[in-house]
Amino acid sequence: xxxxxxxxxxxxxxxxxxxxxxxxxxxxxxxxxxxxxxxxxxxxxxxxxxxxxxxxxxxxxxxxxxxxxxxxxxxxxxxxxxxxxxxxxxxxxxxxxxxxxxxxxxxxxxxxxxxxxxxxxxxxxxxxxxxxxxxxxxxxxxxxxxxxxxxxxxxxxxxxxxxxxxxxxxxxxxxxxxxxxxxxxxxxxxxxxxxxxxxxxxxxxxxxxxxxxxxxxxxxxxxxxxxxxxxxxxxxxxxxxxxxxxxxxxxxxxxxxxxxxxxxxxxxxxxxxxxxxxxxxxxxxxxxxxxxxxxxxxxxxxxxxxxxxxxxxxxxxxxxxxxxxxxxxxxxxxxxxxxxxxxxxxxxxxxxxxxxxxxxxxxxxxxxxxxxxxxxxxxxxxxxxxxxxxxxxxxxxxxxxxxxxxxxxxxxxxxxxxxx
Amino acid sequence: xxxxxxxxxxxxxxxxxxxxxxxxxxxxxxxxxxxxxxxxxxxxxxxxxxxxxxxxxxxxxxxxxxxxxxxxxxxxxxxxxxxxxxxxxxxxxxxxxxxxxxxxxxxxxxxxxxxxxxxxxxxxxxxxxxxxxxxxxxxxxxxxxxxxxxxxxxxxxxxxxxxxxxxxxxxxxxxxxxxxxxxxxxxxxxxxxxxxxxxxxxxxxxxxxxxxxxxxxxxxxxxxxxxxxxxxxxxxxxxxxxxxxxxxxxxxxxxxxxxxxxxxxxxxxxxxxxxxxxxxxxxxxxxxxxxxxxxxxxxxxxxxxxxxxxxxxxxxxxxxxxxxxxxxxxxxxxxxxxxxxxxxxxxxxxxxxxxxxxxxxxxxxxxxxxxxxxxxxxxxxxxxxxxxxxxxxxxxxxxxxxxxxxxxxxxxxxxxxxxx
Numbered sequence: 001x002x003x004x005x006x007x008x009x010x011x012x013x014x015x016x017x018x019x020x021x022x023x024x025x026x027x028x029x030x031x032x033x034x035x036x037x038x039x040x041x042x043x044x045x046x047x048x049x050x051x052x053x054x055x056x057x058x059x060x061x062x063x064x065x066x067x068x069x070x071x072x073x074x075x076x077x078x079x080x081x082x083x084x085x086x087x088x089x090x091x092x093x094x095x096x097x098x099x100x101x102x103x104x105x106x107x108x109x110x111x112x113x114x115x116x117x118x119x120x121x122x123x124x125x126x127x128x129x130x131x132x133x134x135x136x137x138x139x140x141x142x143x144x145x146x147x148x149x150x151x152x153x154x155x156x157x158x159x160x161x162x163x164x165x166x167x168x169x170x171x172x173x174x175x176x177x178x179x180x181x182x183x184x185x186x187x188x189x190x191x192x193x194x195x196x197x198x199x200x201x202x203x204x205x206x207x208x209x210x211x212x213x214x215x216x217x218x219x220x221x222x223x224x225x226x227x228x229x230x231x232x233x234x235x236x237x238x239x240x241x242x243x244x245x246x247x248x249x250x251x252x253x254x255x256x257x258x259x260x261x262x263x264x265x266x267x268x269x270x271x272x273x274x275x276x277x278x279x280x281x282x283x284x285x286x287x288x289x290x291x292x293x294x295x296x297x298x299x300x301x302x303x304x305x306x307x308x309x310x311x312x313x314x315x316x317x318x319x320x321x322x323x324x325x326x327x328x329x330x331x332x333x334x335x336x337x338x339x340x341x342x343x344x345x346x347x348x349x350x351x352x353x354x355x356x357x358x359x360x361x362x363x364x365x366x367x368x369x370x371x372x373x374x375x376x377x378x379x380x381x382x383x384x385x386x387x388x389x390x391x392x393x394x395x396x397x398x399x400x401x402x403x404x405x406x407x408x409x410x411x412x413x414x415x416x417x418x419x420x
Numbered sequence: 421x422x423x424x425x426x427x428x429x430x431x432x433x434x435x436x437x438x439x440x441x442x443x444x445x446x447x448x449x450x451x452x453x454x455x456x457x458x459x460x461x462x463x464x465x466x467x468x469x470x471x472x473x474x475x476x477x478x479x480x481x482x483x484x485x486x487x488x489x490x491x492x493x494x495x496x497x498x499x500x501x502x503x504x505x506x507x508x509x510x511x512x513x514x515x516x517x518x519x520x521x522x523x524x525x526x527x528x529x530x531x532x533x534x535x536x537x538x539x540x541x542x543x544x545x546x547x548x549x550x551x552x553x554x555x556x557x558x559x560x561x562x563x564x565x566x567x568x569x570x571x572x573x574x575x576x577x578x579x580x581x582x583x584x585x586x587x588x589x590x591x592x593x594x595x596x597x598x599x600x601x602x603x604x605x606x607x608x609x610x611x612x613x614x615x616x617x618x619x620x621x622x623x624x625x626x627x628x629x630x631x632x633x634x635x636x637x638x639x640x641x642x643x644x645x646x647x648x649x650x651x652x653x654x655x656x657x658x659x660x661x662x663x664x665x666x667x668x669x670x671x672x673x674x675x676x677x678x679x680x681x682x683x684x685x686x687x688x689x690x691x692x693x694x695x696x697x698x699x700x701x702x703x704x705x706x707x708x709x710x711x712x713x714x715x716x717x718x719x720x721x722x723x724x725x726x727x728x729x730x731x732x733x734x735x736x737x738x739x740x741x742x743x744x745x746x747x748x749x750x751x752x753x754x755x756x757x758x759x760x761x762x763x764x765x766x767x768x769x770x771x772x773x774x775x776x777x778x779x780x781x782x783x784x785x786x787x788x789x790x791x792x793x794x795x796x797x798x799x800x801x802x803x804x805x806x807x808x809x810x811x812x813x814x815x816x817x818x819x820x821x822x823x824x825x826x827x828x829x830x831x832x833x834x835x836x837x838x839x840x
Binding site for chain 2: 010013014016044045047071072073074075077078079080081161164165166168169170172173174175176177179180181185187203204273275276291292293294295296297298300301302303304305307384387388389390392395397398399400402
């Protein structure tokens with residue numbers, strides 16, 4: 001029987017739990033050594049495959065692979081490299097197949113968001129067209145929670161938990177001090193086109209009047225006057241005002257409130273500086289003392305306060321990807337299916353990649369209150385289960401024990417380099 | 421025997437563990453009901469005393485008071501209100517004594533930083549001059565860790581832990597992505613005049629080359645060229661560069677890199693916007709893709725990842741304050757004394773307030789590496805014990821259970837108002 005290796009790569013922005021999916025893939029593959037000889041990981045994602053720069057995960061100990069389940073970020077490196085369409089850039093896809101052939105790779109596990117689902121689909125289509133037997137499975141991952149067909153996306157539950165807790169903690173701080181000091185606090189969170197992360201901050205509120213008092217969603221056009229009026233009213237009524245703003249907050253015409261001018265490889269604008277922009281607006285118009293925070297990478301790497309539900313789902317989706325591949329499935333994405341009934345239950349389903357790629361799931365309008373500044377009971381019902389449970393890493397000397405892999409390279413077999 | 425009540429107030433910026441000190445004070449006072457009838461807390465700190473707006477902590481359940489030990493921020497409210505000198509503002513001090521007399525308050529526990537140690541001393545002096553029996557004990561608290569005579573300050577260990585963990589997590593994120601994306605990450609932390617908090621980020625590094633690669637201290641004059649050269653060299657050698665910057669980073673002439681122009685009640689400038697300033701510098705000169713985060717209140721309210729050592733010290737200092745008062749002590753501050761020897765041990769000592777007030781303890785030069793960008797082994801030896809242990813709050817529905825007090829007012833006895 002010929003050897004059949006698997007390739008695994010991490011794509012796009014990393015999360016607190018993407019390594020838990022890697023752990024699920026590798027541990028499960030190790031259970032089926034008869035079917036899957038080795039798992040090779042792409043160093044820095046798909047460009048590791050293009051460069052024939054593969055990592056032999058079989059060189060890592062059982063403990064090191066287990067440690068991935070509680071280590072944030074991308075242990076093999078990730079990348080922002082979008083493969084263009086097959087017509088424009090057939091060479092890149094053919095190179096992938098060439099590398100896979102050289103290393104007897106017949107399983108392709110791609111762990112990422114919408115862009116990588118698209119790549120995964122194209123790789124699957126080309127391998128079929130070229131007659132090279134390859135099963136391509138996409139493992140969902142995105143803190144943005146914007147993939148269709150899955151109830152939620154691994155990575156989101158943990159960032160949601162971090163943002164909800166941070167909002168609650170900072171709000172207690174502001175409430176303590178507002179009599180003589182800061183009256184307005186602004187927390188800027190990620191979320192370019194979808195407000196899921198900002199929405200999660202709404203879980204910090206338990207009673208009427210609790211923070212956050214204003215949530216800004218990319219889905220709701222920003223109205224300066226309405227915003228400032230609500231800030232003023234909240235300070236008058238509550239003594240302080242806590243605002244959680246999606247980085248993608250935008251005006252009616254689609255322009256972002258704060259754009260740094262940089263663009264990433266996908267052509268997305270790099271955002272930042274929304275919080276100070278809003279703070280300036282509040283100061284100029286209302287004169288309140290303010291503070292602002294920008295959580296940035298802290299929110300998506302905060303493994304120390306990851307959601308146990310999220311960690312489990314990330315792991316199980318990695319495990320399911322391998323099992324589905326071994327069942328002969330191709331061009332699919334295992335996904336989270338929410339059970340019916342009051343108590344939260346979830347199972348793993350599967351979604352065809354044609355229906356996943358390049359579609360964004362925004363917040364439904366009924367998840368946002370009529371005034372556009374808060375979340376509804378329906379949103380809370382959806383969000384609350386996703387932050388359930390704490391999954392604490394082990395600590396040593398006061399610091400979490402995050403694993404550091406050896407990342408031993410697989411000897412190269414091709415004598416050609418490939419320019420990316 | 422006449423009633424003897426105690427007054428407790430929180431002062432200045434709140435922390436993740438100041439309520440643990442409150443818990444220590446109240447639980448200990450409850451053990452000595454014969455000596456201390458009730459503990460009244462100032463609503464919003466010392467202005468609660470000036471306004472005769474007192475909170476009767478005896479109305480809170482045992483469980484609620486216990487809950488303070490794991491609740492961040494100031495449960496009774498804090499304030500930034502510095503009492504001026506006795507000569508300039510005798511009326512405020514006399515008002516305090518008047519309120520204390522009306523409510524039979526003979527113990528004054530003031531929980532704050534250097535400014536409040538000064539107030540505490542003056543209250544003690546005036547009560548003596550006025551022949552009103554009052555014992556004034558200062559309970560140290562400041563995330564800035566800049567009080568003299570105590571080995572460390574409650575609040576600091578938890579912010580140190582938060583900053584060290586956040587730096588480590590964000591650095592893993594950047595390291596994962598740096599091949600094709602962000603190369604420079606800047607985390608702005610608190611620390612106006614002393615670099616203790618930024619220094620704590622150094623605990624994230626385990627091996628040569630680990631992040632943080634650059635720490636900016638207020639104690640070291642900022643040198644633009646040297647900074648940019650080090651950023652460039654680090655990106656060339658490590659592939660990425662993580663910078664942790666004290667908000668108080670300043671040029672040789674003492675001007676801050678980023679000043680918002682606002683000043684607080686103590687006349688301190690309100691800082692902010694250092695991280696984007698540094699990011700712009702890096703972009704303009706080196707062209708690297710960057711990200712930045714400003715932790716702001718998130719760092720000092722992060723009870724979810726508080727240091728167990730810090731929580732214990734905060735509690736024990738509150739307990740000691742009551743015990744010292746009952747021993748007849750006055751105008752002192754219980755403090756942390758570090759034991760000698762390899763294993764970290766601490767006991768509680770006492771420091772006279774004359775020697776505490778209005779003195780700032782900066783980082784010793786031998787805690788900062790020769791190049792000014794890192795911490796030494798001596799600094800690590802000092803810092804490491806302070807972040808030991810995790811003190812997790814209880815959770816319910818995925819969120820920490822932070823206590824919410826009833827804060828029942830004590831009926832007023834004076835018929836005069838007091839303008840602050």
